[in-house]
Amino acid sequence: MKKLGLLVMLMLAMTACNDDEKEQAVNEVETKKIPKIEKQYGFILNDFEVIRDTIRSGDSFGYIMDQNGVDHGKVFEVSEKVKDTFNPARITAGKKYMILRAKDSAKTPQYFIYENDKINYTVVSIGDSIYAAKKKRPVTIKQREVSGVITSSLSEAMQAQGLSNLLVYELSNIYQWSIDFFKLQKGDQFKMVYQEKYIDDTIFAGIEKVDAAVFKHSDRPYYAFSYMTDSVSGQPSFYDEEAKALQSFFLKAPLNYSRISSRFTKRRFHPVQKRWKAHLGTDYAAPHGTPIVSTANGTVIASGYTSGNGNYVKVRHNGKYTTQYLHMSKRAVRNGQSVKQGDVIGYVGSTGLATGPHVCYRFWVNGKQVDPFRQNLPSAEHITDNLKDDYLNHIESIRAELDQIPYKSI
Structure with missing residues (x-):
């Protein structure tokens, strides 16, 4: 009886192992049957044969199309129909592009996608329906705060914190009329509240705008607040805590000169x-x-x-x-x-x-x-009296936020 019992238990164990192996095999097959869906530029890339490349020096739209089996007549037709939206003659070396080809025996190109920059791209349909459309990748805006101290230069102060050199440009642009950046002193300090752009919430795509900044140079704080006074241009300007313009009517020089x-x-x-x-x-x-x-x-x-x-x-x-x-x-x-x-x-x-x-x-x-x-050149216009109260109310909270950021010290 003992031998019979052991035999039964052994058979049950083997059956259970076989069932586990079968279930595992089924799961693996099901996993293989469901490929990961890859989406980009508004397309499901799984539906196409995808070619990714970069424009090289000497490349033309016609040459790229010819290399992918599009005849000269079709290239001319596409170029004529889309030229108001996408000028094939102006593709630039170094720009990335993608070609989506049909999954058929001919592998016929259906779309040409050209990256104008990190955010903007152009889709050119080269299939039965010919058209071009300018589009944007999804962008997320994130607010940031930064504080720094000068030890040798503004760029080194930014690099010490792993910050983008774009912030150097932003600060230099804001204060170019009031601070001589060739004469910064060791111990000068700055703080900023600004916004960064991210593609798909993860890829850094640049500075959206600076909301406020303060630069303490020779122990004097220079405040700067972004405020829109020109609704026609849609471009804000920077003003100090007393609603005075930071910029001058004329720049001191037309370039950064030696x-x-x-x-x-x-x-x-x-x-x-x-x-x-x-x-x-x-x-x-x-x-x-x-x-x-x-x-x-x-x-x-x-x-x-x-x-x-x-x-x-x-x-x-x-x-x-x-x-x-x-x-x-x-x-x-x-x-x-x-x-x-x-x-x-x-x-x-x-x-x-x-x-x-x-x-x-x-x-x-x-x-x-x-x-x-x-010449006794004019300065830029300050905020008019009818906008001054609105401006001061506008900067109240952002100045409080700026002042709460601790200064960094050497």
């Missing part, structure tokens, strides 16, 4: 023409390709080339003031275009009568060229 190589003078020996003549501008030496910005809001009244000026841009700011920027390697604006203070209008070069890379900055007052360093 030195002033030649000032405004009625008599200078020209390095190219080898003769004495007036130099009615200020030369700022800077590396080739350095961005040149408009020193104030205005309208481009000339964007062209002459043998003397090289590539140049001229901007009318109002009925009284006009500025001009000479010897550019490349112009970035067209005639008639509106520009804001700080907008890039070109890049440093040495075109025309120039011996090295620089920009010659010229300044007109009522049609007469003058030395901008000798």
Whole structure:
């Protein structure tokens, strides 16, 4: 009887093991039958054969399509139908793209997806229905706080905390009219309340905006609060705790320069023409390709080339003031275009009568060229009385939040 009992127990155990193995095998099969759904750019990628690549130097839309089996006639048809939304001639080397091909024997391309930047992309349908649509990836906004202290430079203070260099640009842009960042002192402190952009809640995509900041330079706190006064442009400006504008009507210089190589003078020996003549501008030496910005809001009244000026841009700011920027390697604006203070209008070069890379900055007052360093230039408009109470109420809570952030110390 004992032997019989042991035999029965052994058979039951073997049956249980077999059942477990069968159940495990069934689960594995079911798992394999249900692939993970992958979604991107609004498509279920599982439904297509996916090709991911990057635009290389010399690539064209036609070449990429040809490599994927799209004939020249279809490429021309697509280019003509989508050119108002997507210009195939302007694809840029370094940009990522994706091609979705049908899962058939011909593997016919159905969609071309071009990444304009981290957030914006363009979908070009190249199947039976031809169209192009500009779209955006989902973006999450997260509010952040930061506090830092200067030991050697602003960029090093940011890097010490693992922060984006974009914050260096933001702070420099806010305080460029009130703080000389070449003369920061060890122990200067700053605090910011700002917003970051994230794609799919995880991928950092840049700074959305700065709400408020305070920079303590030489023991004096410089407050800055973002506030919208121009509903037409939709661009906020920065004002201090007394509703005074931080910016000036004109920037001190049209670029970040290494030195002033030649000032405004009625008599200078020209390095190219080898003769004495007036130099009615200020030369700022800077590396080739350095961005040149408009020193104030205005309208481009000339964007062209002459043998003397090289590539140049001229901007009318109002009925009284006009500025001009000479010897550019490349112009970035067209005639008639509106520009804001700080907008890039070109890049440093040495075109025309120039011996090295620089920009010659010229300044007109009522049609007469003058030395901008000798002018009593207007400052930007402060917040008007009818908006002042609203502004002070607006900054009350954000200033309290800013003041509660502890300063970092060395």
